Amino acid sequence: MADDSSDGGRIDLRSDTVTVPTPDMRRAMANAEVGDDVYGEDPTVNALEAEVAALFGHQAALFVPSGVMGNQIGIRTLVPPSGELLCCSDAHIVTYEGGAPAGHGGIQTRTWTARRCVIDVDTVLSMVRMDDGHTVPTTAVAVENTHNRGGGSIQPIDRLQALSTALHERGLLLHCDGARIWNAHVATGTPLATYGGCVDTISVCLSKGLGAPVGSVLVSTAERIALARRYRQRLGGQMRQAGILAAAGRFALAHNIERLADDHENARVLATALGLDPAGVDTNIVVRDVPDSVAFVRQAADAGVRCGGSGPTRVRFVTHLGIERDDVVRAGRALAPLLTD
Numbered sequence: 538m539a540d541d542s543s544d545g546g547r548i549d550l551r552s553d554t555v556t557v558p559t560p561d562m563r564r565a566m567a568n569a570e571v572g573d574d575v576y577g578e579d580p581t582v583n584a585l586e587a588e589v590a591a592l593f594g595h596q597a598a599l600f601v602p603s604g605v606m607g608n609q610i611g612i613r614t615l616v617p618p619s620g621e622l623l624c625c626s627d628a629h630i631v632t633y634e635g636g637a638p639a640g641h642g643g644i645q646t647r648t649w650t651a652r653r654c655v656i657d658v659d660t661v662l663s664m665v666r667m668d669d670g671h672t673v674p675t676t677a678v679a680v681e682n683t684h685n686r687g688g689g690s691i692q693p694i695d696r697l698q699a700l701s702t703a704l705h706e707r708g709l710l711l712h713c714d715g716a717r718i719w720n721a722h723v724a725t726g727t728p729l730a731t732y733g734g735c736v737d738t739i740s741v742c743l744s745k746g747l748g749a750p751v752g753s754v755l756v757s758t759a760e761r762i763a764l765a766r767r768y769r770q771r772l773g774g775q776m777r778q779a780g781i782l783a784a785a786g787r788f789a790l791a792h793n794i795e796r797l798a799d800d801h802e803n804a805r806v807l808a809t810a811l812g813l814d815p816a817g818v819d820t821n822i823v824v825r826d827v828p829d830s831v832a833f834v835r836q837a838a839d840a841g842v843r844c845g846g847s848g849p850t851r852v853r854f855v856t857h858l859g860i861e862r863d864d865v866v867r868a869g870r871a872l873a874p875l876l877t878d
């Protein structure tokens with residue numbers, strides 16, 4: 538196992554956010570050309586933003602410190618205060634973002650449920666409320682791809698395209714939490730620009746599977762990104778010589794996308810060792826039901842494997858660039874005695 542993600546010899550499968558920059562990435566950061574990004578003068582940030590916008594086929598992009606900020610700014614550019622956003626009940630936006638849609642944006646959220654959190658277009662459309670002078674009108678929909686609490690599930694591109702078309706016909710907008718869109722892209726071969734073509738805003742993370750230490754990028758039209766820049770400032774998210782961080786992101790884009798296929802294969806190997814059907818693993822996340830997740834996480838740590846609870850009776854394992862095949866094989870062996878069913 539790479540030293541980076543080891544924790545006293547334990548195999549750390551809690552999240553793909555636990556990676557630390559490799560020596561090559563650190564070199565890229567140290568050598569980055571920088572300037573004051575609040576003046577728009579950091580060439581490395583500007584290059585990163587242009588590169589990510591182009592990858593998704595959009596006009597512009599904004600470097601932000603976190604995926605939460607990317608999502609929250611993104612939805613605020615789409616939905617006015619007192620407007621409504623529809624999303625999955627297990628979406629990161631309504632589960633792990635501190636109530637920010639209401640707290641910062643005055644946005645009302647209403648949620649659907651779906652098996653493995655994979656969207657059903659008719660279900661989503663059936664929830665849309667138009668403005669009849671009485672109801673709260675729906676303004677936008679948010680999807681998550683891949684879906685974290687869905688177990689790394691992929692939103693099928695045909696469904697995304699159908700949803701996008703139907704929403705736009707109704708004058709509604711679509712945001713994507715694309716923290717792990719790279720995993721969906723590698724697993725399906727769907728071009729990033731095809732995913733980008735479905736959505737009005739997408740927030741993508743550099744600090745998950747891609748292995749950068751910090752940062753996300755919000756992608757949209759030039760007009761919306763100008764507005765997003767104002768919202769970023771209001772949240773205190775503007776940074777100065779941020780090129781040091783953007784350089785890590787650029788390095789990650791150049792070197793760490795295609796290798797995500799290894800993480801997916803390692804996740805399938807782990808799933809098999811945990812008694813699951815590997816065909817049910819879309820990307821780099823494995824979830825398993827256990828009688829008591831708190832007890833299981835503790836016992837797993839004692840057995841040398843770190844994982845995370847994902848509800849009272851569910852645990853989550855995430856593969857990443859600090860994890861090699863041998864690690865998942867050893868993790869499977871260490872965990873097998875803890876699995877009673």
Ligand SMILES: Cc1ncc(COP(=O)(O)O)c(C=O)c1O
Pocket residue numbers: 554602603604605606608629681683684685714716717742744753
């Ligand atoms: C799907 C998803 N969206 C957004 C985020 C937020 O990213 P950050 O931790 O950079 O704020 C995460 C974090 O794990 C995530 O899994």
